[in-house]
Amino acid sequence: MDPRVFYAIAENDIPSFISLVQEDEGILEQRTIGSLNTVLQLASMSVHINLVMEIIKLRPEMAAAENKKLETPLHEACRKGDIEVVMLLLKMCTSSGYYHCNTSKAIIALNNGKSSMKLDRPGPYYFISGTFDHCRNGQRLLVEVMGLHQSPHSPPSTIAAPPETLLGPRPLPSSSAEQSLFPDVTFYSVFVAHIFMLFGICSCY
Numbered sequence: 283m284d285p286r287v288f289y290a291i292a293e294n295d296i297p298s299f300i301s302l303v304q305e306d307e308g309i310l311e312q313r314t315i316g317s318l319n320t321v322l323q324l325a326s327m328s329v330h331i332n333l334v335m336e337i338i339k340l341r342p343e344m345a346a347a348e349n350k351k352l353e354t355p356l357h358e359a360c361r362k363g364d365i366e367v368v369m370l371l372l373k374m375c376t377s378s379g380y381y382h383c384n385t386s387k388a389i390i391a392l393n394n395g396k397s398s399m400k401l402d403r404p405g406p407y408y409f410i411s412g413t414f415d416h417c418r419n420g421q422r423l424l425v426e427v428m429g430l431h432q433s434p435h436s437p438p439s440t441i442a443a444p445p446e447t448l449l450g451p452r453p454l455p456s457s458s459a460e461q462s463l464f465p466d467v468t469f470y471s472v473f474v475a476h477i478f479m480l481f482g483i484c485s486c487y
Contacts, residue, residue, distance in 0.1 A: 283312045283321075291321060294330040303340065310341050318350040326355040326371065329364040338370070345371050383410060383417035404429035 287309050290299040302309055313320055322344045325333045334355075338345060348354055359367040401407055404427050411421035 283314050284309055287312065287321060288314075288324070291324045291328060291330070291333065294328065294333055296333055296336055299333065300336065307340075310337070310344070313349075316350070320344055320347050320349070320355070322347065322355045323349055323353075323358050326358040326367055327362065329359070329362050329367060331364070331366050331370070334367055334370060383422070401425065401427050 284302070287299065287302055289295075290302060310321060314324070319327075322334065322337045322341070325337055345356070346354055354371075356368065356371040359371055407425040407427065409423040409425070410417040413421075
C-alpha cells in the first residue's frame, strides 16, 4: 500500500486522502502487505467515522471485502467497540447483499416459512430469498422503519396586561348592561357556529 495513503488514514487526513484518490483511483484497491487489509479496514481500525463514510461513498462494495483472515471492516469496528462505525458498516453490508443478491453475509437465515422478526429500530431492513436465482428474479423486500416524530411543543404566548394604575379602576357592569351584553354574545356564537357548519358541509362535497 502507498505509504501516503496509510498515513492519511492513520492521521484521519480526509483532504489528503481524497486528493490521493483523485490522482489515482486505483489506490482504493490497494491492500497492506501480509494482512491484506483494505483502506476501509484501516479506517475502521482507526475509528474515523467521517473517513469511513467517505470511503463507502467511493466504494460501497468494500464494506464486504475480506482480508487474509476473512474478516470484514465490520469485524475491525466491533473489535474497537465504536458503535457509530459498526452501525454504518452493518447497514452497508446488508444493503450490499440486498442489491447484489449475496446470501453469504446474511445476518440471519429463516427457512421454515413461518418465521417472524421484530423490527425494533428505525432504519432499513433487507430481506432476500436464499433460493438460487429467486432474488435476481425479484424475490426480495426492503422495509423502511420510520422513527418517532415528536411535534415540538411551544407554550402559548402570554401578553402581559397593562398595570391597573394606567387603566384606572374598571366600572362594574350594571344589571341592564349585562342583560344587553349576553344575548348579543349568544347570538354571535350561534351565528358563527352555523357558518362553520355550512362551510363544513360544503367542503365535504
